[in-house]
Amino acid sequence: GAVVSQHPSWVICKSGTSVKIECRSLDFQATTMFWYRQFPKQSLMLMATSNEGSKATYEQGVEKDKFLINHASLTLSTLTVTSAHPEDSSFYICSASRPDSRDEAFFGQGTRLTVV
Amino acid sequence: GESVGLHLPTLSVQEGDNSIINCAYSNSASDYFIWYKQESGKGPQFIIDIRSNMDKRQGQRVTVLLNKTVKHLSLQIAATQPGDSAVYFCAENGGGKLIFGQGTELSVKP
Numbered sequence: 001g002a003v004v005s006q007h008p009s010w011v012i013c014k015s016g017t018s019v020k021i022e023c024r025s026l027d028f029q030a031t032t033m034f035w036y037r038q039f040p041k042q043s044l045m046l047m048a049t050s051n052e053g054s055k056a057t058y059e060q061g062v063e064k065d066k067f068l069i070n071h072a073s074l075t076l077s078t079l080t081v082t083s084a085h086p087e088d089s090s091f092y093i094c095s096a097s098r099p100d101s102r103d104e105a106f107f108g109q110g111t112r113l114t115v116v
Numbered sequence: 117g118e119s120v121g122l123h124l125p126t127l128s129v130q131e132g133d134n135s136i137i138n139c140a141y142s143n144s145a146s147d148y149f150i151w152y153k154q155e156s157g158k159g160p161q162f163i164i165d166i167r168s169n170m171d172k173r174q175g176q177r178v179t180v181l182l183n184k185t186v187k188h189l190s191l192q193i194a195a196t197q198p199g200d201s202a203v204y205f206c207a208e209n210g211g212g213k214l215i216f217g218q219g220t221e222l223s224v225k226p
Contacts, residue, residue: 032211032212034212034213036216041124042219043217043218044205044216046214046215046216091157093159095159097211097212102211102212103209103211105150105209105214107160109158109159110157110158110159112157
């Protein structure tokens, strides 16, 4: 199988602090991972593409200095929401693709971020 | 351009009836599409996919139709069950990078 694990599943933080979310591929190596954000009752919006060993590619309108992405190994990508504000409260979801099946996306279970 | 998510439309059906969920996509060059089911608080779950060289694909109780001319996808669920209640998204897949459609919330009445 292909399992992607996201941690934490939920987090509450104070406004102005930073939060790190981890996305791990447990049984395969993922050269590419993707980060999505989903507000309540809305669709998933792609934030960035995370490439192992290189800089992430951000979608238009996503602040790279606010949403720091690090993909330091073939099984781990992290998303850090810096100086979080209540408007950053959302559901963050990662996905990963296997090198031998790039079209297939395996999703983590998501992280519910609440900024108070 | 990209499909942008707005507030979800809803579809309410009676248990046992067939459901049809529609989706419009924006990129005429897209050649791979996927339907996902998302339950509250969880990540998307793969349902069925279709490539642009096909116009219909069937799975277990589900059928996807693709009309490239009008850039439209539909998901048909036969004999809808309460467990089918969820939000359904279509997505354009480009090498694992997904552009999601608006989504539809399906509610099944027993």
